[in-house]
Amino acid sequence: MKATICRKIRFNxxxxxxxxxxxxxxxxxxxxxxxxxxxHGHNYVLEVKVRGEIDxxxxxxxxxxxxxxxxENEVEDKFDxxxxxxxxxxxxxxxxxxxxxxxVIYNNLRLKIENTxxxxxxxxxxxxxxxxxxxx
Amino acid sequence: MKATICRKIRFNxxxxxxxxxxxxxxxxxxxxxxxxxxxHGHNYVLEVKVRGEIDxxxxxxxxxxxxxxxxENEVEDKFDxxxxxxxxxxxxxxxxxxxxxxxVIYNNLRLKIENTxxxxxxxxxxxxxxxxxxxx
Amino acid sequence: MKATICRKIRFNxxxxxxxxxxxxxxxxxxxxxxxxxxxHGHNYVLEVKVRGEIDxxxxxxxxxxxxxxxxENEVEDKFDxxxxxxxxxxxxxxxxxxxxxxxVIYNNLRLKIENTxxxxxxxxxxxxxxxxxxxx
Amino acid sequence: MKATICRKIRFNxxxxxxxxxxxxxxxxxxxxxxxxxxxHGHNYVLEVKVRGEIDxxxxxxxxxxxxxxxxENEVEDKFDxxxxxxxxxxxxxxxxxxxxxxxVIYNNLRLKIENTxxxxxxxxxxxxxxxxxxxx
Amino acid sequence: MKATICRKIRFNxxxxxxxxxxxxxxxxxxxxxxxxxxxHGHNYVLEVKVRGEIDxxxxxxxxxxxxxxxxENEVEDKFDxxxxxxxxxxxxxxxxxxxxxxxVIYNNLRLKIENTxxxxxxxxxxxxxxxxxxxx
Amino acid sequence: MKATICRKIRFNxxxxxxxxxxxxxxxxxxxxxxxxxxxHGHNYVLEVKVRGEIDxxxxxxxxxxxxxxxxENEVEDKFDxxxxxxxxxxxxxxxxxxxxxxxVIYNNLRLKIENTxxxxxxxxxxxxxxxxxxxx
Numbered sequence: 001m002k003a004t005i006c007r008k009i010r011f012n013x014x015x016x017x018x019x020x021x022x023x024x025x026x027x028x029x030x031x032x033x034x035x036x037x038x039x040h041g042h043n044y045v046l047e048v049k050v051r052g053e054i055d056x057x058x059x060x061x062x063x064x065x066x067x068x069x070x071x072e073n074e075v076e077d078k079f080d081x082x083x084x085x086x087x088x089x090x091x092x093x094x095x096x097x098x099x100x101x102x103x104v105i106y107n108n109l110r111l112k113i114e115n116t117x118x119x120x121x122x123x124x125x126x127x128x129x130x131x132x133x134x135x136x
Numbered sequence: 137m138k139a140t141i142c143r144k145i146r147f148n149x150x151x152x153x154x155x156x157x158x159x160x161x162x163x164x165x166x167x168x169x170x171x172x173x174x175x176h177g178h179n180y181v182l183e184v185k186v187r188g189e190i191d192x193x194x195x196x197x198x199x200x201x202x203x204x205x206x207x208e209n210e211v212e213d214k215f216d217x218x219x220x221x222x223x224x225x226x227x228x229x230x231x232x233x234x235x236x237x238x239x240v241i242y243n244n245l246r247l248k249i250e251n252t253x254x255x256x257x258x259x260x261x262x263x264x265x266x267x268x269x270x271x272x
Numbered sequence: 273m274k275a276t277i278c279r280k281i282r283f284n285x286x287x288x289x290x291x292x293x294x295x296x297x298x299x300x301x302x303x304x305x306x307x308x309x310x311x312h313g314h315n316y317v318l319e320v321k322v323r324g325e326i327d328x329x330x331x332x333x334x335x336x337x338x339x340x341x342x343x344e345n346e347v348e349d350k351f352d353x354x355x356x357x358x359x360x361x362x363x364x365x366x367x368x369x370x371x372x373x374x375x376v377i378y379n380n381l382r383l384k385i386e387n388t389x390x391x392x393x394x395x396x397x398x399x400x401x402x403x404x405x406x407x408x
Numbered sequence: 409m410k411a412t413i414c415r416k417i418r419f420n421x422x423x424x425x426x427x428x429x430x431x432x433x434x435x436x437x438x439x440x441x442x443x444x445x446x447x448h449g450h451n452y453v454l455e456v457k458v459r460g461e462i463d464x465x466x467x468x469x470x471x472x473x474x475x476x477x478x479x480e481n482e483v484e485d486k487f488d489x490x491x492x493x494x495x496x497x498x499x500x501x502x503x504x505x506x507x508x509x510x511x512v513i514y515n516n517l518r519l520k521i522e523n524t525x526x527x528x529x530x531x532x533x534x535x536x537x538x539x540x541x542x543x544x
Numbered sequence: 545m546k547a548t549i550c551r552k553i554r555f556n557x558x559x560x561x562x563x564x565x566x567x568x569x570x571x572x573x574x575x576x577x578x579x580x581x582x583x584h585g586h587n588y589v590l591e592v593k594v595r596g597e598i599d600x601x602x603x604x605x606x607x608x609x610x611x612x613x614x615x616e617n618e619v620e621d622k623f624d625x626x627x628x629x630x631x632x633x634x635x636x637x638x639x640x641x642x643x644x645x646x647x648v649i650y651n652n653l654r655l656k657i658e659n660t661x662x663x664x665x666x667x668x669x670x671x672x673x674x675x676x677x678x679x680x
Numbered sequence: 681m682k683a684t685i686c687r688k689i690r691f692n693x694x695x696x697x698x699x700x701x702x703x704x705x706x707x708x709x710x711x712x713x714x715x716x717x718x719x720h721g722h723n724y725v726l727e728v729k730v731r732g733e734i735d736x737x738x739x740x741x742x743x744x745x746x747x748x749x750x751x752e753n754e755v756e757d758k759f760d761x762x763x764x765x766x767x768x769x770x771x772x773x774x775x776x777x778x779x780x781x782x783x784v785i786y787n788n789l790r791l792k793i794e795n796t797x798x799x800x801x802x803x804x805x806x807x808x809x810x811x812x813x814x815x816x
Binding site: 273274275276277278279280281321326329330331332335336337 | 697699701710712774775776777778779780782783807808809810811812813815816
Binding site: 001002003004005006007008009049054057058059060061063064065 | 505537540
């Protein structure tokens with residue numbers, strides 16, 4: 001039988017929403033306060049869901065310690081206490097909306113989790129705003 | 137690629153669960169304390185999920201400011217600090233269970249969100265009770 | 273040595289804020305949407321704090337089962353799924369603001385908890401609004 | 409139309425993760441601190457989701473009072489304030505991982521909820537770790 | 545009788561912890577990742593507590609609508625979606641630690657709330673870190 | 681000026697409430713299900729509050745990294761994933777009620793935090809039950 005395990009982690013980062021091809025007025029119209037050229041920031045909460053067979057001996061879908069270590073390497077080390085626009089290669093040319101942050105982390109994690117397991121991410125940007133991404 | 141954005145809003149309302157075609161005993165048996173003729177109330181928390189393509193330029197599935205404004209018009213203005221049974225046209229002849237409240241709000245919102253986007257609602261009536269509705 | 277134990281309970285009720293001696297305009301100016309004559313409602317969360325000596329044998333300030341039973345009798349049975357204005361003797365002539373609800377419950381509980389113990393209440397009316405009352 | 413109702417309950421239990429066929433070193437490597445022979449414990453939070461048709465008269469998918477009573481019988485009475493390994497028949501020969509606890513409760517509940525209704529469980533073992541199980 | 549009302553608000557901001565008089569090594573030793581020259585950010589949650597007499601007629605310590613409007617002017621408009629170091633006059637020459645942010649907001653609010661009322665702030669920088677300040 | 685910083689940590693442990701000098705009936709009457717001889721367990725959440733002067737240069741009451749490390753040594757290493765009755769010296773002869781756990785941790789921490797700073801602990805045993813202790 002299959003189950004879906006979920007691990008929640010947090011990272012705190014600065015970002016700015018901005019499309020270089022648009023003029024200042026369009027950027028402000030679409031992104032509002034999130035377009036502040038001096039950046040603002042969030043406490044991001046990421047839920048990582050891995051679905052797969054329950055191992056009949058261990059009773060685990062996946063060892064949470066291994067998932068935890070993977071998330072420390074691939075998410076916390078890369079993004080925690082960073083400026084997403086300035087400090088990360090992933091958002092040099094990609095607008096760091098919650099949708100794009102979730103997709104970038106998904107793509108990074110997808111490479112490290114075996115393909116027999118399904119992967120879904122939920123990224124909370126604020127208490128009221130979140131986004132879900134599963135690569136489909 | 138697609139993603140699902142989620143916006144959470146709150147509204148505080150009074151309601152009474154009651155089926156006029158049933159006698160008092162049946163109403164009390166089914167609805168218990170929720171059948172109080174003088175009403176009781178809740179802090180409703182509504183999660184609104186919209187699934188669609190991530191715009192490759194903006195990085196948005198949908199502008200959260202637009203979704204926020206829509207929810208203020210269609211949910212907060214209509215239901216916040218209201219008596220659902222007495223103050224709203226939707227529940228004049230419909231029992232305001234969490235299931236029906238979710239369905240009514242879904243139907244109102246479905247008309248205002250383009251059909252290429254999927255819509256799902258989760259309505260929390262108390263900390264322990266909630267209902268999910270997606271029109272299927 | 274002393275410690276403060278805290279028990280959290282919930283009750284869901286309807287209410288209306290209204291001062292009979294004021295005209296409609298003043299009531300609306302002060303109480304806004306909370307003055308709706310058809311009532312609205314909340315999921316109230318009450319934290320009850322009791323401070324006293326830790327019994328050196330049991331290790332308890334007070335048996336939580338006894339506090340829980342007291343709160344069921346004095347708070348849940350009286351106020352849960354009630355219309356505070358219509359269904360309770362306490363608010364027949366008292367405006368059921370969060371401040372007054374906290375004071376009423378405090379006075380009810382104070383009679384049932386021995387005077388060597390200090391009592392403090394925190395009443396949450398919404399996620400963002402609360403009131404603390406300790407009879408001083 | 410269908411909706412999914414969700415009821416959340418809690419139970420506090422001790423457990424130990426251990427596979428008798430493995431040696432001590434392997435058990436510690438896989439289960440780490442969770443292998444402590446003297447047990448440790450958790451405040452488990454269980455979300456029980458039942459999906460079915462909304463009854464057009466009552467407006468209910470299922471009476472929450474009935475679901476609540478079922479969960480008290482099948483979950484709280486069996487597992488609350490218990491040692492899962494020592495006090496329950498279900499985990500005499502089954503490792504009480506979150507995955508297996510969710511599957512055991514699912515199987516118990518599935519027998520008591522009519523088959524026209526779908527059942528999904530989410531079991532939170534800590535604030536950051538959870539598992540979802542739907543029998544598929 | 546007196547009561548303490550509490551209003552919770554949120555603002556999302558970028559900041560950097562840095563003491564200009566210290567060398568880079570000392571700044572990194574004390575502030576660690578928070579010293580990142582490109583800034584990072586947080587979802588700040590602020591609890592504002594106002595203690596005063598319960599008005600015997602209205603049943604209010606203070607009109608929450610007035611407190612809410614004050615916090616929108618003095619906190620949200622000044623700090624939400626801002627870079628605290630670059631966009632605000634208050635932190636031009638003051639290190640924006642949680643302690644200092646709380647003290648600055650306290651001083652701003654203290655001028656606008658009558659002196660018969662006591663004021664206390666709790667500022668949450670992350671889920672696990674917060675600071676309380678009451679001007680004493 | 682002074683401020684109070686607060687750090688929240690978690691530990692998961694098993695325990696049994698039991699007074700050896702009492703007979704089985706008295707133990708069950710007072711401690712109920714918590715007297716289970718096979719133990720049960722909790723996800724404990726501990727809030728540690730330290731009050732002191734804000735350093736005028738750093739803007740810190742105390743370096744949170746130092747407090748975090750102290751709590752890992754004195755709380756997590758000692759109590760996480762432990763059986764409080766069997767695995768710890770502190771509760772060999774002391775009933776591990778929430779009151780006593782808070783007092784024990786307070787006494788341990790008090791030795792490691794300079795005396796110019798005030799210390800207060802809040803220990804949450806369940807979502808609804810907690811205890812506050814400050815050594816007075």
